[in-house]
Amino acid sequence: MNKNPRKSTLKDVAALSGVSVISASRVMRNAPNISKALREKVEEAAKTLGYQRNRIAGSLRGQATELVAVIVPSMSNHVFPNIMDGIDDALEGSQLRQVLGMSKYDAATEEAVLRDMLTWNPAGVILSGLEHTDATREMLAHFSGPIVEVMDVDGDALDLAVGVSMKESGTLIARHLFEEGYRRIAYVGAWGERDIRSLKRRVAAEAELERLGAPLVTSVIMNEASSPQIGADGVKQLLAIDRNIDAVFFANDDLALGGLFYCQAQGLDVPNDVALVGYNGLDICQSISPRLTTILTPRYEIGRRAGDLIRARISGADAISDRTSHLDIQLLKGGTT
């Protein structure tokens, strides 16, 4: 199995079909002005030899790499896989491919991964959020292709940004809880709050609650990766600190879901004893009963637009009107508030 004396190259194809290497090249990449006869000869030879293009060689000569570096914090919740689905669909039909890296919610790791990625000379870069190390910014300042920062639009984009406002998200959660009459509100986060986007939401919500006259009672930040189990643990800790809390908002739906089940298991009445709000609008949380009150983020759409922007830029459309695409979020009122 798996032996190949030597891969055949354009040279072989050219030799077999009796044409020049460059003509063979033109046929293989569908360049214009090729006679039908030539095309057929070359295509047949290529087929006989099982010829495969070598894009490494092509990229070296041609500069453009047709690789898009995508750096996400993690795959452990649905957010980034959904974004990548969108990117994949946007890139379909182009020759572009995603090369993947994970930063684990750590800016220094992001920097290292980016440094490595750039050695592949990618055509574009997609990364998460607007916060990066100075070295990351420096590297990207010298990068000549499109750069899209996804998820967060509260701040200055390096180049292009697609996402939703964390500030708006946090504020919306705070207002909703206040309007529904809750006054003793707490927060549960995870990842040691290294996820800057959830931190921004918490801060915005806290500020809004302050403004409304119902300041955040307390918060529990779990150090672990977010999961339902950690959400349950978080609520448990919260209630141990203060049993009079009447609402909890979570960094995301996974945590909230765990919190919800914990409360139910404890015999608490949700939302009368305690109200719960998540973030993201995962469909799993919309199929349970009571449905989780949460904020729907257009994750697929964000990925899709990011991919579209990369393509647009690469194909020369330099005139992208808005550097920042601010997408809308939507409060999904469920039965937990």
Add this chain to the structure above:
Amino acid sequence: MNKNPRKSTLKDVAALSGVSVISASRVMRNAPNISKALREKVEEAAKTLGYQRNRIAGSLRGQATELVAVIVPSMSNHVFPNIMDGIDDALEGSQLRQVLGMSKYDAATEEAVLRDMLTWNPAGVILSGLEHTDATREMLAHFSGPIVEVMDVDGDALDLAVGVSMKESGTLIARHLFEEGYRRIAYVGAWGERDIRSLKRRVAAEAELERLGAPLVTSVIMNEASSPQIGADGVKQLLAIDRNIDAVFFANDDLALGGLFYCQAQGLDVPNDVALVGYNGLDICQSISPRLTTILTPRYEIGRRAGDLIRARISGADAISDRTSHLDIQLLKGGTT
């Protein structure tokens, strides 16, 4: 922003530090036998110029690409992101990177994506399942690097395989339901059963139920991608066909979860009126109440091993004892059976 007159190359670094290009190259890739003086000169020059390696050029000369092609069906449930997390961790410390493609549970798409991927001359290939088109097999037969097929081990691997047995999974589900006393058992699938692995499980379960004398009553295959909503719809259809069903097993946990909530909403007693079994062991389904009876698949571990195998092979360890790594599954008995 984003202009770069010209990226500096090894030649520039060599010129600035007054050494030969090849020496600069050796310093940049930590080759042995470099004097300290030379190393320092070169590193300083590289820093001054902001030199970045160009691995496209390096790969062309050196053959090895340090890219691993990863083709998964979809990112829409947790299975493949979890596997990719495992791969990423396994690849950490090497210079290898994942290049991503999605087949959408379609063998022809897989073929097209693979064809494209191979033009990047990857060092290894990871793909899902053991079923591929003839053309895919043909391409892979000519591929010289390691090939790992993940998730399924029921069949012959092209090269290496890591996963669990679908047959064993299906049989285990059937036995469990039978042992718990259920006799009127039905099945709900999705993706139009284009996911061959869930099909294999269904077939195995069906055979075992037949053998045990409690043949499958009926099954509903939804055409859509699997989601809780589709699972709920599936159960609804099932109960419309036959109200006497006493147990349902699902192609996966997402469907089962939706089914569970649907049954609860309909006022059915789970598991007394109807028992439910999922597949995968997603943690979200283990934090709800009742916990979902399901089969835990070691997804992260599968990715991890796949990555380890790729690395081992690339670094010359040709002596991999077992071509197929058959990992264990585990029945998680929850409150739904």
Add this chain to the structure above:
DNA sequence: ATCTTCGTTGGTAACGTTGTCATTACTTTT
């Protein structure tokens, strides 16, 4: 003092493709 050996450095030639320009063959125009 001469011969090895080894650590260190350099020169040359690829790797497989494609951009650029040149050339040939074939139309169309006047």
Add this chain to the structure above:
DNA sequence: AAAAGTAATGACAACGTTACCAACGAAGAT
């Protein structure tokens, strides 16, 4: 029928790196 285009093909060099081999000097062996 000559001039002027245009379509089709080819030659060459280059992209930035590294494999391979050669060469140098210094240290150790004889």
